[in-house]
Amino acid sequence: xxxxxxxxxxxxxxxxxxxxxxxxxxxxxxxxxxxxxxxxxxxxxxxxxxxxxxxxxxxxxxxxxxxxxxxxxxxxxxxxxxxxxxxxxxxxxxxxxxxxxxxxxxxxxxxxxxxxxxxxxxxxxxxxxxxxxxxxxxxxxxxxxxxxxxxxxxxxxxxxxxxxxxxxxxxxxxxxxxxxxxxxxxxxxxxxxxxxxxxxxxxxxxxxxxxxxxxxxxxxxxxxx
Numbered sequence: 772x773x774x775x776x777x778x779x780x781x782x783x784x785x786x787x788x789x790x791x792x793x794x795x796x797x798x799x800x801x802x803x804x805x806x807x808x809x810x811x812x813x814x815x816x817x818x819x820x821x822x823x824x825x826x827x828x829x830x831x832x833x834x835x836x837x838x839x840x841x842x843x844x845x846x847x848x849x850x851x852x853x854x855x856x857x858x859x860x861x862x863x864x865x866x867x868x869x870x871x872x873x874x875x876x877x878x879x880x881x882x883x884x885x886x887x888x889x890x891x892x893x894x895x896x897x898x899x900x901x902x903x904x905x906x907x908x909x910x911x912x913x914x915x916x917x918x919x920x921x922x923x924x925x926x927x928x929x930x931x932x933x934x935x936x937x938x939x940x941x942x943x944x945x946x947x948x949x950x951x952x953x954x955x956x957x958x959x960x961x962x963x964x965x966x967x968x969x970x971x972x973x974x975x976x977x978x979x980x981x982x983x984x985x986x987x988x989x990x991x992x993x994x995x996x
Contacts, residue, residue, distance in 0.1 A: 777900045777907070778900065779900055779901040779902075780900070780901065780902045780903055780996075781901045781902060781903050782901075784817040784818060784901075785814040785817040785901075785905075786814065786817075787814055787815060787816070788813055788814065788980070788983070789813065789814045790811065790812075790813055790986040790987070790989070791811070791812055791813070791814055791824060791904060791905030791906065791986075791989075792809050792810070792811050792812070792904050792905040792988060792989055792992050793809065793810050793811075793812055793824060793826075793868070793899075793905055793906050793907075793908070794806050794808070794809045794902075794905065794906070794907045794908070794992070795807045795808045795809070795896070795907075795908055795909055795910040796907050796908070796909055796995060797909060797910075799849040799852060800849030800850060801849070802849060802852065802854060804995055805993075805995055806833070806856075806992070806993050806995060807835060807910070808832075808833070808834050808835070808910065809832070809833040809834075809988065809992055809993070810826055810830060810831070810832045810833075810861060811826065811830045811831040811832075811861075811985075811986040811987060811988055811989075812824040812825055812826040812830060812868070812905075812986060813825050813826075813827070813979070813980075813983050813986055815867070815977050815979065816977070817901070819872065820871070820872055821869060821870065821871055821872060821969075822869075822870045822872065822899055822901075822906060823867065823868070823869050823870075823977050824867075824868050824870075824905075824906070825865055825866070825867045825868075825977075825979035825983070826861045826865065826866050826868075826986075827861070827865045827979060827983050827984075827985050827986075828860075828861060828862065828863070828864070828865060828985065829860050829861060829985030830860065830861040830985045830986050831858070831859075831860065831861075831985070831986065831987050831988040832858075832859040832860055832861055833856040833857070833858065833859070833988060833992065833993070834847075834856060834857050834859060835847040835852045835856060835857070836852070836853055836855045836856055836857045837851040837852040837853050838851050839851065840937075841933075841934060841937040841938075841941075842933040842934055842937055845934065846934060846937065846938070848941065848943070849943070856993070860985070861985070863881065864881040864882060864883040864884075864888060865881065865882050865883075865884070865979050866879050866880070866881050867879065867880050867881075867882060867974075867977050867979060868894075869969045869977065870898075870899045870906075871968055871969065872898070872899070873898050874898060875895060875896065875897065875898060875911075875955045875958075876893050876894055876895050876896060876915075876955065876959050877893075877894050877896065877899070877908075878891060878892070878893055878894075878969055878970070879891070879892040879893075879894060880892070880974065882978060882979060884981055887974060889918055889919070890916060890917070890918055891916070891917040891918070891919075891963070891970070892914060892915075892916060892917075892930075893914060893915035893916075893917065893959045893963070894910065894914055895910075895911040895912075895913050895914060895915070895952060895955050895956060895959065896908045896909055896910050896911050897909040897911075904989045904991065904992065905989075911935075911952045911955070912931050912934050912935045912938060912944075912952070913929060913930070913931055913932060913934075913935045913952050913953065913955075913956050914929070914930040914931055915927060915928075915929060915930070915956055915959045915960055915963070916928050916929070916930050917963045917970075925963050925964055927960050927963055927964070929956060935949060935952065935953075
């Protein structure tokens with residue numbers, strides 16, 4: 772499951788407002804290395820320190836087609852996937868993803884057009900790699916949900932532990948990788964409680980432009996080099 776971190780394909784940063792696609796790449800059995808999930812977005816920031824991408828309501832989404840397996844039939848395993856994708860759209864509030872360059876996670880928050888919603892979502896994944904059309908990563912299944920109360924105290928819980936356990940039982944995640952992922956979850960939890968970037972940062976600079984149209988999937992979004 773765990774592939775080595777690749778180097779950026781594109782060295783020039785994306786401009787603010789530019790349409791990109793975020794892709795999760797995996798090696799999926801006989802399909803080889805391919806796109807497991809993709810979502811379009813618009814860049815807010817892309818520099819040496821951080822990448823910030825917003826996916827407004829209606830942004831294009833592509834996910835694997837096939838019969839789900841595992842907990843609540845949520846997972847499309849390599850053997851379940853028919854090789855095609857479901858064309859979908861981002862629903863609910865606009866999501867803003869903040870990736871500190873080199874970190875093994877991105878931090879997500881939702882903005883409803885008026886304010887930030889209370890939950891913070893830490894997506895454990897390979898560090899983002901800039902490509903010609905956006906950013907590539909690899910989702911690690913386990914996630915961290917953080918909520919702060921009115922007194923500023925954080926509560927943290929994990930999400931999708933059952934899926935990670937199922938993938939390990941199926942031999943799709945090694946015990947070594949599972950240990951690494953769980954340790955990364957502990958590191959992310961510590962970052963929440965210590966207020967590491969971006970948890971104590973002013974997110975007002977990352978409020979998405981409400982006039983942005985929903986980005987579409989770019990040509991060649993499913994091509995993997």
